[in-house]
Amino acid sequence: MQTTLSEDARQLPRAEEAERILRSCVHCGFCNATCPTYQLLGDELDGPRGRIYLIKQVLEGNEVTRATQEHLDRCLSCRSCETTCPSGVDYHNLLDIGRAVVDAAVPRSHGQRLLREGLRSVVPNRGLFKGLVSGGQVFRAWLPDTLKAKLPRNVRPPKPRPTTRHDRQVLMLEGCVQPSLSPNTNAAAARVLDRLGISVTAIREAGCCGAVDYHLDAQAAGLERARRNIDAWWPAIESGAEAIVQTASGCGAFIKDYGHLLSSDPAYADKAAKVSALAKDLVEILRDEPLDQLGVSSDQRLAFHCPCTLQHAQRLGGAVEAILEQLGFNLTPVPDSHLCCGSAGTYSLTQPELSRQLRDNKLNALESGHPEVIATANIGCQSHLDGAGRTPVRHWIELVEAALP
Incomplete structure (x- = not known):
C-alpha cells in the first residue's frame, strides 16, 4: 500500500515500523473473512x-x-487476520x-477514563484483585x-505443589487474576511437570x-512491568532455568513480544530477547x-476452545488438542474454531455488548458436540465462557492432572 507519513508521524519512535507494515498490506480483504467484529457488524471500518x-x-x-477511536477500540486484537493474511501483515503492532497516536489526540469520556484506570489499578494488583x-x-x-x-462458579482450592527436587527446572509466571479465579491451575501444571x-x-x-x-x-506502564519481570527472572535465568512457562496463553503471547517491544531499549534489549526466547x-x-x-487414561468427552492468543499469536493451534487426544480424551468438533470468544483481556468490560454476542456464538x-466440559488454555477465556452459566469451563491441565493415577 502506497504510504506517505506526515512530518509529525515521522517523529514517532516506531515510524519506520509503521510505514513498513502499511506498505506490506495489499488491501486484498482476505482478513475480513475471519474477523469476528466484521462478521458481527458488517462494517468495513470494523474489519482489519x-x-x-x-x-x-x-x-x-x-x-x-472519536469515530476512528471507536473503530480501533472495537478490535479484539485476536490476530485472526494475521493467520489469514497472505502478505504477512504485522497487524497487531x-x-x-495507531492506537497510541489516536488516544493521544482524542480525549476519552470521564466514564471511559475511570473504567480504564480502574481496570489498570485492580487487575494487575494480585492482592487487591483477590480481595475483591x-x-x-x-x-x-x-x-x-x-x-x-x-x-x-466453582473455585477449586490448589492442591499442594511438589517441592523442587529435579535437575531440570523451569520458572512459572503466576499471573495476576488466575491465582484468584482458578487457583489450582498452576498447581496442577506443577504436579504434572513434576511427574x-x-x-x-x-x-x-514477577x-x-x-x-x-x-x-x-x-x-509505557506496560513496558515498565515487562522490565520489572525481566529483572525478577534474570538471576534464575543465569542459574540455568530452561524456560519461563505460562499457563495463560494471553500472558505468554505478550511475554514473547518483550524482545520486540524493548528492542530499542539499550539496557533491556538483549535481556528481553532472551526472556522472549525462553517463554513457553x-x-x-x-x-x-x-x-x-x-499413565493418564481418560475418555472424558470435552470440547477444546483454543484461545486466539494460542492459535493466532503463538501459532500453536492444534497443539493442546493433539496432547489431549494422545491421552485418550474424546474431543468433540468445534465449528468456526478460529473465531474469538469475546474475552480479549478487558474487552468484555470495555465492549460488553459485542463481547456477549461473541461469547454466546462461541458457546x-x-x-x-454435546461435551461434558469445555477446556481452554487462557484464564480470560475460561472465566468469560464459564460466566454464562452453561457447560462448565476449565483449564485443560486441570483435566489432565485429575486423570493421573
Missing part, C-alpha cells in the same frame, strides 16, 4: 482492512476523530502504534447478574505481564515429553 486504512489516514496527517473476588463471593446473592458473571522430572519455581517478584496496561492506553506455553513443554509415563459452537 478498514482499520489499517484508518491508521494510514492518521499517520498521513488526516484528522483524528500496527494497531498498537473474595468479597464478591461472600455477597454474590446480592450482586447484579453482570457482576455475578465475572465471578467463578515428568521437571521442577517449577515461581518467582514471586507480577502482571504488562498486557493490561499496554492495551489500556498505558503502553505449557503445551510447548509437554509436547516434547514422554507423556505415556504419566453455541463449543456445545454443538
Whole structure:
C-alpha cells in the first residue's frame, strides 16, 4: 500500500515500523473473512482492512476523530487476520502504534477514563484483585447478574505443589487474576511437570505481564512491568532455568513480544530477547515429553476452545488438542474454531455488548458436540465462557492432572 507519513508521524519512535507494515498490506480483504467484529457488524471500518486504512489516514496527517477511536477500540486484537493474511501483515503492532497516536489526540469520556484506570489499578494488583473476588463471593446473592458473571462458579482450592527436587527446572509466571479465579491451575501444571522430572519455581517478584496496561492506553506502564519481570527472572535465568512457562496463553503471547517491544531499549534489549526466547506455553513443554509415563487414561468427552492468543499469536493451534487426544480424551468438533470468544483481556468490560454476542456464538459452537466440559488454555477465556452459566469451563491441565493415577 502506497504510504506517505506526515512530518509529525515521522517523529514517532516506531515510524519506520509503521510505514513498513502499511506498505506490506495489499488491501486484498482476505482478513475480513475471519474477523469476528466484521462478521458481527458488517462494517468495513470494523474489519482489519478498514482499520489499517484508518491508521494510514492518521499517520498521513488526516484528522483524528472519536469515530476512528471507536473503530480501533472495537478490535479484539485476536490476530485472526494475521493467520489469514497472505502478505504477512504485522497487524497487531500496527494497531498498537495507531492506537497510541489516536488516544493521544482524542480525549476519552470521564466514564471511559475511570473504567480504564480502574481496570489498570485492580487487575494487575494480585492482592487487591483477590480481595475483591473474595468479597464478591461472600455477597454474590446480592450482586447484579453482570457482576455475578465475572465471578467463578466453582473455585477449586490448589492442591499442594511438589517441592523442587529435579535437575531440570523451569520458572512459572503466576499471573495476576488466575491465582484468584482458578487457583489450582498452576498447581496442577506443577504436579504434572513434576511427574515428568521437571521442577517449577515461581518467582514471586514477577507480577502482571504488562498486557493490561499496554492495551489500556498505558503502553509505557506496560513496558515498565515487562522490565520489572525481566529483572525478577534474570538471576534464575543465569542459574540455568530452561524456560519461563505460562499457563495463560494471553500472558505468554505478550511475554514473547518483550524482545520486540524493548528492542530499542539499550539496557533491556538483549535481556528481553532472551526472556522472549525462553517463554513457553505449557503445551510447548509437554509436547516434547514422554507423556505415556504419566499413565493418564481418560475418555472424558470435552470440547477444546483454543484461545486466539494460542492459535493466532503463538501459532500453536492444534497443539493442546493433539496432547489431549494422545491421552485418550474424546474431543468433540468445534465449528468456526478460529473465531474469538469475546474475552480479549478487558474487552468484555470495555465492549460488553459485542463481547456477549461473541461469547454466546462461541458457546453455541463449543456445545454443538454435546461435551461434558469445555477446556481452554487462557484464564480470560475460561472465566468469560464459564460466566454464562452453561457447560462448565476449565483449564485443560486441570483435566489432565485429575486423570493421573
